[in-house]
Amino acid sequence: MASIVGYGAYVPRYRIKVEEIAKIWGKEAASISSGLYVFEKSVPGMDEDTATISVEAARRAVKSAGIDPKGIEAIYVGSESHPYAVKPTATIVAEAIEATPVLTAADYEFACKAGTAGLQNCIALVNSNMIQYGMAIGTDVSQAAPGDALEYTAAAGGAAFIVGKEGIATINDTVSFTTDTPDFWRREGSPYPGHGGRFTGEPAYFKHITNAAKMLMERCGTKPSDYDYAVFHQPNGKFPSRVAKMLGFEKEQIKDSLLCPWIGNTYSGSSMVGLAAVMDVAQPDQRIIVVSYGSGAGSDAFDITVTDKIEGIQRQGIREMLEDKEYVDYGTYMKLRGEFT
Amino acid sequence: MMGVARFWREIPQRYNLIGTKCSVCGTIYFPPRAICPNCRRKSAGKMEDYKLKGTGTVESFTIIRVPPPEFEGKSPYAIALIKMDEGCHLTGQIVDCNLEDIHIGMKVEACFRRIQEDGKRGAFYYGYKFRKAKE
Ligand SMILES: [Zn+2]
Numbered sequence: 001m002a003s004i005v006g007y008g009a010y011v012p013r014y015r016i017k018v019e020e021i022a023k024i025w026g027k028e029a030a031s032i033s034s035g036l037y038v039f040e041k042s043v044p045g046m047d048e049d050t051a052t053i054s055v056e057a058a059r060r061a062v063k064s065a066g067i068d069p070k071g072i073e074a075i076y077v078g079s080e081s082h083p084y085a086v087k088p089t090a091t092i093v094a095e096a097i098e099a100t101p102v103l104t105a106a107d108y109e110f111a112c113k114a115g116t117a118g119l120q121n122c123i124a125l126v127n128s129n130m131i132q133y134g135m136a137i138g139t140d141v142s143q144a145a146p147g148d149a150l151e152y153t154a155a156a157g158g159a160a161f162i163v164g165k166e167g168i169a170t171i172n173d174t175v176s177f178t179t180d181t182p183d184f185w186r187r188e189g190s191p192y193p194g195h196g197g198r199f200t201g202e203p204a205y206f207k208h209i210t211n212a213a214k215m216l217m218e219r220c221g222t223k224p225s226d227y228d229y230a231v232f233h234q235p236n237g238k239f240p241s242r243v244a245k246m247l248g249f250e251k252e253q254i255k256d257s258l259l260c261p262w263i264g265n266t267y268s269g270s271s272m273v274g275l276a277a278v279m280d281v282a283q284p285d286q287r288i289i290v291v292s293y294g295s296g297a298g299s300d301a302f303d304i305t306v307t308d309k310i311e312g313i314q315r316q317g318i319r320e321m322l323e324d325k326e327y328v329d330y331g332t333y334m335k336l337r338g339e340f341t
Numbered sequence: 342m343m344g345v346a347r348f349w350r351e352i353p354q355r356y357n358l359i360g361t362k363c364s365v366c367g368t369i370y371f372p373p374r375a376i377c378p379n380c381r382r383k384s385a386g387k388m389e390d391y392k393l394k395g396t397g398t399v400e401s402f403t404i405i406r407v408p409p410p411e412f413e414g415k416s417p418y419a420i421a422l423i424k425m426d427e428g429c430h431l432t433g434q435i436v437d438c439n440l441e442d443i444h445i446g447m448k449v450e451a452c453f454r455r456i457q458e459d460g461k462r463g464a465f466y467y468g469y470k471f472r473k474a475k476e
Pocket of ligand 1 (some may be wrong): 363364365366367368377378379380381384
């Protein structure tokens, strides 16, 4: 059965605090922070984009798996901020991890769940014996219009998972819930997204995640208390806690995956970086539920059981990586975003 | 501007630090060489691809405050001469480090970054830069 054989995550080193952004727009930082449960967000360096972050995460995943990268026969990069409109990110990653030329590769796009859509494809290809290993990546360097509510959370980061057989965590099942819901979008050529304001909550995030999670648990014959960890998409720090409560999960189950308050919303990276943080601490026989969410809208849910092999690999130390950070002011943030070039 | 064809030819060295090793005397070269200057004719056909580990030490560095036009808006930044653990030398930018903290003897590791772009409509060129090594 398809299994995670390696994982890696990368989040840029720069951070900007909610206070620093709020100060510029004359807003009250404390109420924004407590409303969103976000304190700071990651900011990519001037020379970082979805390709470079994906490569960093992919290289870490190959190292943790300890496999010959030539065995990776499929690479999917999910993002809503691919550097090119036409020219795949996946080929850059494939070359940078020396998996070329005998593999299939493609970029995926489905707002924040494009990475988990790639993960489902890798699972299917492995389970059908079409490939030995597949790599799914979710990365974004999301931007928000200056002054927009999303500016406090739009962040950068990514994670890569290698799927094969008999790895560190067996993927027991996956199911998706998908509808046409215009809660968030970005038109071709437009630098910043548009969104439906309050419409992004109930009919979008909560409806899709709860439906996908319930369907998965019904298929697996499980209930919330059967899981040691729950990982939900994190557009802010509040939504994952609320959806956990709605589904009957305890705070304790989401605490290891909840990174948004300190790195912001990494969009396609969000649930996958959360899962990577869980892989850092998971023990054999523990069970994990992961539910992503992508606007537009859909959720992919996964039921995962950690195996004994987890003890034989070098953990990534994602929380330690996040500790090594540097704060920037709003002017530097604008410079890093390339507003002056 | 570097041109798409030249960049494409250099992808193995730019992305993965693939140099060459002379299998006669064992010297490692980066960028790759077809002939070893020590062994001359004896090394013909005996140069093998060799992947550098990516770790090295800063031997010298300079802070660029007045950049060439294609790097305008990105200064100040540091360019360093790095002695790689394999013995060869590379020049590269140091990133994710306060400029005041960069010093001779600092251990660095290669990372993957955007190096340049051909204007707003052209291609992006990726490759190695260096950051402070994790102890
Ligand atoms: Zn020689």
